[in-house]
Amino acid sequence: MSIDAKGSAEELERLKVERDEADRLYNTALSKLDAAIQQPREFPHPPPAFDELQVTPLNERWELLSLKPDGGGGWLRRFRAHAWAMVAPLFERQQSFNAALVDHVNRNIALHRETTRALETTLAMLREDHKRFIEYQTLLILYAQQITPYVDTKDRHVTGLMHGLAAGLSGLGDEIQKRWESMLARERRYDDKLNDVNYLRTTVTAMQRTLKQGTTGASGLSAVAPSGAEAAATGAPGAAPDSYKYVGFEDQFRGSQSEIRDRVAAYVPLFEGASDVLDVGCGRGEFLELLREKGISARGIDLNEDMAAVCRERGLDAAAGDALSYLLAQPDGSIGGLLAAQVVEHLEPDYLMRFLDAAYDKLRPGSKIVLETINPACWYAFFSSYIRDITHVRPLHPDTLQYLVGASGFQRVTVRYSAPFPDQSKLQMVPASGDHRASVDVINENVRKLNDLLFTYLDYAAIGERL
Amino acid sequence: MTGQCVSRLAWFSPIPPVRSGISQYNRELLPALTNDHDIDVFVDGSPELFQPPVPSVRVFSAYDFLWKVRAHPYDLMVYQIGNAPCHDYMWAYLVRYPGLVILHDGQLHHARGRTLLQLWPQRPNEYREEFWFNHPDANADLAQLGAAGLLGSLTYLWPMLRAVVESSRRILVHNHWLADQIREAHQDTAVDAIDMGVPESAPRTTARQDIRARHGIADESVVFMAFGKVTPEKRLREALHALVGISGAAPHAHLLLAGETVEYYDLRAEAQRLGIDEKVTIAGYIADEEIDDYLAAADVCLSMRWPTSRETSASWIRCLAAGKPTITTDLAHTVDMPTLDPRNWSVLEARLKSSPTDESSPTEEQTGEESIGPVGVSIDILDEDHSLELAMQRLATDARLRATLGANARALWNDRFRLDVMVAAYGKVIRDAIATPSPDATTLARMPAHLRATGLEYGGGVLRAAGLSADAIAGLWTPEHD
Numbered sequence: 001m002s003i004d005a006k007g008s009a010e011e012l013e014r015l016k017v018e019r020d021e022a023d024r025l026y027n028t029a030l031s032k033l034d035a036a037i038q039q040p041r042e043f044p045h046p047p048p049a050f051d052e053l054q055v056t057p058l059n060e061r062w063e064l065l066s067l068k069p070d071g072g073g074g075w076l077r078r079f080r081a082h083a084w085a086m087v088a089p090l091f092e093r094q095q096s097f098n099a100a101l102v103d104h105v106n107r108n109i110a111l112h113r114e115t116t117r118a119l120e121t122t123l124a125m126l127r128e129d130h131k132r133f134i135e136y137q138t139l140l141i142l143y144a145q146q147i148t149p150y151v152d153t154k155d156r157h158v159t160g161l162m163h164g165l166a167a168g169l170s171g172l173g174d175e176i177q178k179r180w181e182s183m184l185a186r187e188r189r190y191d192d193k194l195n196d197v198n199y200l201r202t203t204v205t206a207m208q209r210t211l212k213q214g215t216t217g218a219s220g221l222s223a224v225a226p227s228g229a230e231a232a233a234t235g236a237p238g239a240a241p242d243s244y245k246y247v248g249f250e251d252q253f254r255g256s257q258s259e260i261r262d263r264v265a266a267y268v269p270l271f272e273g274a275s276d277v278l279d280v281g282c283g284r285g286e287f288l289e290l291l292r293e294k295g296i297s298a299r300g301i302d303l304n305e306d307m308a309a310v311c312r313e314r315g316l317d318a319a320a321g322d323a324l325s326y327l328l329a330q331p332d333g334s335i336g337g338l339l340a341a342q343v344v345e346h347l348e349p350d351y352l353m354r355f356l357d358a359a360y361d362k363l364r365p366g367s368k369i370v371l372e373t374i375n376p377a378c379w380y381a382f383f384s385s386y387i388r389d390i391t392h393v394r395p396l397h398p399d400t401l402q403y404l405v406g407a408s409g410f411q412r413v414t415v416r417y418s419a420p421f422p423d424q425s426k427l428q429m430v431p432a433s434g435d436h437r438a439s440v441d442v443i444n445e446n447v448r449k450l451n452d453l454l455f456t457y458l459d460y461a462a463i464g465e466r467l
Numbered sequence: 468m469t470g471q472c473v474s475r476l477a478w479f480s481p482i483p484p485v486r487s488g489i490s491q492y493n494r495e496l497l498p499a500l501t502n503d504h505d506i507d508v509f510v511d512g513s514p515e516l517f518q519p520p521v522p523s524v525r526v527f528s529a530y531d532f533l534w535k536v537r538a539h540p541y542d543l544m545v546y547q548i549g550n551a552p553c554h555d556y557m558w559a560y561l562v563r564y565p566g567l568v569i570l571h572d573g574q575l576h577h578a579r580g581r582t583l584l585q586l587w588p589q590r591p592n593e594y595r596e597e598f599w600f601n602h603p604d605a606n607a608d609l610a611q612l613g614a615a616g617l618l619g620s621l622t623y624l625w626p627m628l629r630a631v632v633e634s635s636r637r638i639l640v641h642n643h644w645l646a647d648q649i650r651e652a653h654q655d656t657a658v659d660a661i662d663m664g665v666p667e668s669a670p671r672t673t674a675r676q677d678i679r680a681r682h683g684i685a686d687e688s689v690v691f692m693a694f695g696k697v698t699p700e701k702r703l704r705e706a707l708h709a710l711v712g713i714s715g716a717a718p719h720a721h722l723l724l725a726g727e728t729v730e731y732y733d734l735r736a737e738a739q740r741l742g743i744d745e746k747v748t749i750a751g752y753i754a755d756e757e758i759d760d761y762l763a764a765a766d767v768c769l770s771m772r773w774p775t776s777r778e779t780s781a782s783w784i785r786c787l788a789a790g791k792p793t794i795t796t797d798l799a800h801t802v803d804m805p806t807l808d809p810r811n812w813s814v815l816e817a818r819l820k821s822s823p824t825d826e827s828s829p830t831e832e833q834t835g836e837e838s839i840g841p842v843g844v845s846i847d848i849l850d851e852d853h854s855l856e857l858a859m860q861r862l863a864t865d866a867r868l869r870a871t872l873g874a875n876a877r878a879l880w881n882d883r884f885r886l887d888v889m890v891a892a893y894g895k896v897i898r899d900a901i902a903t904p905s906p907d908a909t910t911l912a913r914m915p916a917h918l919r920a921t922g923l924e925y926g927g928g929v930l931r932a933a934g935l936s937a938d939a940i941a942g943l944w945t946p947e948h949d
Contacts, residue, residue, distance in 0.1 A: 009595055012611070162617070169612075170619025177623060177774060182849045184799035188644070189815065192802075332895060333902060365637075365657060365903040411654050467637075467657030467903065 030144050037137045043127050046119040050112035055105055062098035064091040261286040263459070264341055266418060270368050270463065271296055276336040280323045281343035285311035288318065297336075301326050324351060327358040335362045341372040341461075344401065345392045356408035363466040369410060371401060372418070372461040379454040380421060401462040410464030417457035426455045474901055475539075476500075477532060477566070478508045479557045480547035483518045483755070486727070487551055488695070488781045489571055491755050494520045495666055499890040504897065507535065511556040529556050536564065543567055543901050548631070550577040550776060558582065561631065562911070562918045567900035568635040573645045573777025573800070574626030576613075584616060596915040601627040623774055630918055632656050633910055637900040639893075641779040644800040657903060659896045663779045664889025665880075668789035674760035682748045684764075688721040689863045691794075692765035694758070694782040695726045697749065702771040702796065702851070703734055709856040711741050717863035720746065725761045727752040762789040766869060767862045771796045771855075773848055787880040792872030793843035794858050796851075804879070805838070806845035807872075809857035814841050842876040 068088070069080040264287040271277050275297045279287050282300025284307060291298040300318035302308050311318035319326070323340070338359055344352060359369055376382045376395035386395050398415045406413040429444045478497070481490040497506060498521040506524045510517050514526040527535065544566030548554050555578065561568060583594035591614040598610040602625050609625065612618050618625075632638055632649060638658045640646050646660035671677070676686070684690060691710075693701055703724065710722055724734070728749060738747040753761055762768070768786035770793050772778075777800050786793050795801065797808075797815065805816040816838070844858040862869055911919060927937030 009592070009611070013592075162615075166617040166619055169617060169621065173619055173621035173624070174774065177620065178848045181773075181775075181799060182797070182847055185797045185802050185847075188799055188802045192816075333898065365899050409650075411650065411657065467655070 026148075030141075033144060034141055037141065038130075038134055040134060041130060043123050043130070046116060046123055049116055050109065052109060055109065058098075058102045058105060062095070062102040064095040064098065067091070257284055257286055260284075261290065263419065264339070264372075265290055267339055267341075267370050267372070267461070268294060268296075270370060271337045271339075274336040274367060276334065278327075278335050278338045280338060280340035281346075282311060282316075282318050283307050285314055285316040285318060287339055287341065288316040289314065292316065324355050324358055327355070327362050330362045332361050333364040335359075335367065336364055337367045338363060338369045339372070340370070342374070342459075344371050344396055345373045345386065345394060348393055352404070353408075356404060356410075360409045360466060365466055367466050369405065369464045369466065370461050371405065371463075372459055373401065375417065375457050375460045378421070378456045378458060381458040385458060398460050398462070405462045405464040408464075409466075411467050413462060413464040415460055415462055417460045419458035421455035421458060426451045473503060473505050474542040474897070475505045476507070476897070477536065477541040477544045477564075478506050478524075478547075479529065479545065479560065480508060480510075481551075481553040482508060482510060482520065482526070484516070485553050486752065487549075487553055489547055489549055489551070490553070492663075492781055493547060494755065495886060496890065496893070497521065497524050499886065500893065500897075503894060507541075509560075511553065529560070532560060532564075543636075543897060545569070545897070545900075546635075547571065548575070549778070550575060552581065554578065555582055558918075559922070562634040562914060563921065565634055565636050565905040567637050567639060567897065568631055569639045569641075570628070570631070570645075570649075571641070571778055573640070573642070573648070573775075574623055574628065575631060576618075576622045576625055576627040577776070579627050580613065580616075580618075580622065584614065590917070593915065593917045596917065597627065597630065598625065600913075600915050601625070601629040620774055623776070629653065630914055632658075634906055634914065634918075636903045636905055637896065639896050642777060642800050643803065645777045657899070659899070661889055661892035661896065662883045663781060663784055664884050664886040665781060665784045665788050666886045668759045668762055668785065670759040670763035670789075674763040678760055678764035682723065682750060684721055684723065684748060685719070688719045689717065689766045690721050690723050690764060691767045691769055691859065691863075692723045692725060692761065693769040693771075694753070694761075694785070697724050697726050697728045697732060697734055699732055700772055700774065701769070702773055702855075703769075704737055705851055705855055706769055706771075706859070707734065707737055707741055707743065707747065708852060709859045710743055710746055712856040713860040713863060714743065714746070716860050720859065720863040721748065722746060723748045723750060723761075723765065725750045725753045725758075758785060759789065762786065762791060765789075765791055767791065767859075768793045770794065770843075771846065772798070773851075775800075784880065784884045787842060787876040787884060790873040790877035792862060792869050792876060794855070794862070795843055795845050797845035797847050801845075804843075804845075805841045805875070806843050807841045809844050809846070809854045809861065810850065812861075815845060816841075839879045839882060840875045841872060842879050843872055 065088075069077075069084060260283070267287070268290050271291065272294070277291055277296055277298040279285075279291075279298060279300040280302075282288055282302050285300055288298050288300045288311060298317070300308070300311050300316060301321055301323055302311075302318065303320065303322060305320040308318045308320040323343070327335075347355060363369060373396055374381050374386045374392075375398065376386055377397055382395060386392055398417075402413050402415050427447045427450055429447055430440050432440055478493075480493045481487055482493050482497075483490055493508075497508070500506065501521060501523045508517075508519065508524055508526045509529040509532050510526055511529060514528055517526050519526050544560070544564045546557050546561045546566055546568045548557055548561070548568055549571035558578075579594065579597055583590045583597065594614050595610040598605075598613055599607055602609075605625060609618070613622070613625075628649065629652075632653045633656060635656060638646075638649060638656055640649065640658065640660050641663040643660045646658045649656075650658045678684075679686060679688070679690070691706065693703060693706070695701065697703060703722075706722060710720060713720055724747070728734070728751070734747070735744070735749060738744045750761070762785065765786075768783070768789075768791045770780055770783035770786060772780065773796050775796070775798050777798075783793060783795065795804070795806065797806070802815065805814060807813070808815050844862065846854045846858060862872075923937075923940055926940050930937045930940070
C-alpha cells in the first residue's frame, strides 16, 4: 500500500502505540501470573494413632460369670448359692454388655489403624502434589519470561538484516557521492577553463575594437568617436568629446525630459524609504527630480560635465565624473540605492564587472540596484534604438545582465520589461476565414512568432537587492 | 579602542578548554576583534570553566543570555556553528535571536540527527518535521529513513540548512563555492564568504629535533603528519596502506598522528596487523601551543577528508602557514587551491570566481600578480589508494618537490589566509550584519514548532500543574523578528 510520508509517519506512530499497548498488556499479564503463584503451604498432620492401651485388659477382664462360687459346703455354701442366685442375673447382663463392648473395640482396632494410615498417605501425596504444582507454576513463569527474549531473537534477526541493509545503503551512498564529488571537482575546473576562454575572447574583441577605433580616428572621424581616448582606456561610459553635441543628440533621439521623466518614474517606488540614492548617468536629472519630490535624498553622477551642470542649475545634487572612480571613493555601505538608466550598454565588459563589484561593496544592505538598458532581444529596439547611438559599446541581453548582477552578489535579481511596442504598430493578424482556416492559423502563428521576436519591449531593467 | 562606535556582540562559540578546531579559531580571532567590538561570549556550561581569550572578552553561561539581552540588547548575535556536540546549545537561541551565523560545516544534518534521534528524549517526530521543512522538495519518505537511522552516508545529500539560513540575518562561510551553493538555494539571505585566516607559524628553534626525539623518530625520517582527531574521515587507514606500499621505495617514511584517538577506530591495531607498527607514531592530543612545534617536525602534512561536510580545515591552513606541502582529497569546494595530480603530476587549479562578497580573495586579474604554484598534491577520491601511494612515494623521495610545494604553500597563506586579512573581512561582515534586518515574523512562523518554542510553554505547564498561573512568565520572551 502506498501512503504519503506524513501518512506513513502517522502509520508508524499508530504501530508504535499498538506495540506499546501490547507490551503493556503482556507485562501486566505476566505480573499477574507471577503474583498468582501459590506459595508452599503447611499441611495438617495426620491424627494420632488409636489408643489401644486398655484393649488387652478389656479382653482379659470382660467375663464376670467366671466368678460364680463353687465348692464348699454347709451354710456358707448355701449362703453363697443363695446370694449368687440373687446377683447372677445382674452379672449376666453386665457380662453381656462387656462382651459386646470388647467385641466392638476389637473389631474397630483394624479400621482405626487403616484410617490413620490412609490419612498419613493422603497428606503425603497432597504435599508432594502441591510441591510439584508450585514447580510447574515456576516453570510456567519461566516459560512466559522466555517469550520476550525469544521474540527478541526474531527481532534481532530482522535488526541484523536492517543493519546490513543500512550498511549497504550507506556504502551505496558513499560510492555515489564519491563519483559525484570527483565529477564536481572536474566540472569546476572545466568551468574555469571555459571562463578563461571567454575572458580571452572578450579581451581579443576589446583589443580589436580599440585597434579599429584607432584606425577610424586616424582617418579623421575622431570628432564623433564614442568615448575619446580616456574613456576608451578605462572602458568608462562614453561621452562625445563635444558635450553640447551629445546633449543635442539626447534631446533628439533619446527623448525629451518629460518623456524620460515618465519612463524612469516607474522606478521611484523601488527606492521608497531609501536615502543617499545614486543616479549613475543622471543626464538632465529627471530621476533625481522625481526622488526629490518624494523626499528621497539622492545624488547624480555623469561623465558629461554639461549634463551635471544642467542638473545643478535645477538645484539637484550632481557631479561630473567617472562612475566607477566615484563609487570606489565612497565608504562601504554608504549608498542607499543605485539607478543606472541607459548606461550599462555604454560600458566595456571589464569596466561593467568592476562597476558591479564596486556597487555591491558600496550599497548598504537592504538597498536596490536598478540597471535599465535597451532590450536587444527585441529586433526593433536593437535596430531602431541601440545602433542609433554611436556611444553604445555592447548590447546586453536580459539573461546576461541578470546573470551578471546575480554573480556579483546581488540577490532576488529580476528582469522588468518596459516601453512595450505599441500593439497597433505590430504585424497584424489575418482575420479568420472559414475557407482558409488552416492557412490563416499558420500565418497568424507566424505573425505571433515574428511579433515576439521583433516587437516586444524596447527596454528592460535588471533589478537586484543587496542583502 | 578606536574612536569609532563600538558595537556590542553576543558571541556563541566554544572556546578553550573545549578541544575543537573552532574553539582554537575563536581563541585566535576574538582578541583581534575587541578593538571595534564589545564582546560577551556565551558558552555551554559554567563560565568559570572556560578561558577568555583576552580579559576584555567576558564569558557567560548561555543561560544568562535571555536576561542579559532583555536588560541591554546586543547589536548582533554571532553564532559559530558546526556539527560537533559543543555547538548543540546554540540551537535554542539562533532561530529566536537571528544574527550572523558562521557556518563551519556545509551540512548540519549530523547535528540535528544526534540531537533529535540519539539524545534523550528521542524526538523522531520533530526530526521528521525539521527534515521536511529543510527539504520540502525531497521525497518526504526519506525522513522515515533518517528517523530510523538508516540514511548513513546519504545524510550528506540533505544538509538541513534551510532553518538556519532563513532565520539568520546573514550567513558567513569560509568557502567560496559553498557560499555560491547557499546563495543559489536561499536567495533571500545574504551570504558572505571570506578566507579562513590563521596566524603565522612560530615554532621553537629546536622544535623539529625536540619533537622527533620525544617520539623516537630518526632525523633522516620523512615524516608525514596528520593533525586532529584520529577518525576514519581523515583517511588514515588508507595512509597506512600506502605506507606499506612505499616501504620498499621509501624506507624512511614515517607517519606521525598528532591528535587524540577515538575508541571506534583502532589505527594502532591496523598498523600492527600491517607490520608497520614501528613506522607509525600516535602522539595523542596536542595542546594548541605545541602545534607549530609539531608542524616543524613534519615534512609533509596529510589533510585528507572523506566524506566531507564542506568544512574548511584550519589545520590544513596551518600547514600552509608553516610552509609544508600537503596531501589533500580533491574536493569540489577546494579546487581553487592549486595542487598536483599524482597520476601525471599536472597542475590542478580553478581560480576563484570573483564575487564582491568574497572579501579576501582578489583574483589574478585584480591583483595583477602571477598566480601561486601548486601547494600540494590532491587525491581523486575515485582513485584514492593508487593516487595516495603515488603521492606519498614521490613526496617521500623528492626533497626538491617538497621544498617547492612548501614555499608555494607559505606564499598562498601569505596571499589569502593571513589572520589579519580575515579579521579585517570579519569587521566588514559584522557591520553589514548589524545593518541587515532580522527576518520577518512570517519567516519564524513557517519554522517547525519545536524550533519556535521558547521554553515558556514547558514552564507554563509546570506552573499550571502546580496550581499556579502561567501569566507571570508569559511576557518574558521578546521576539527578535521584525
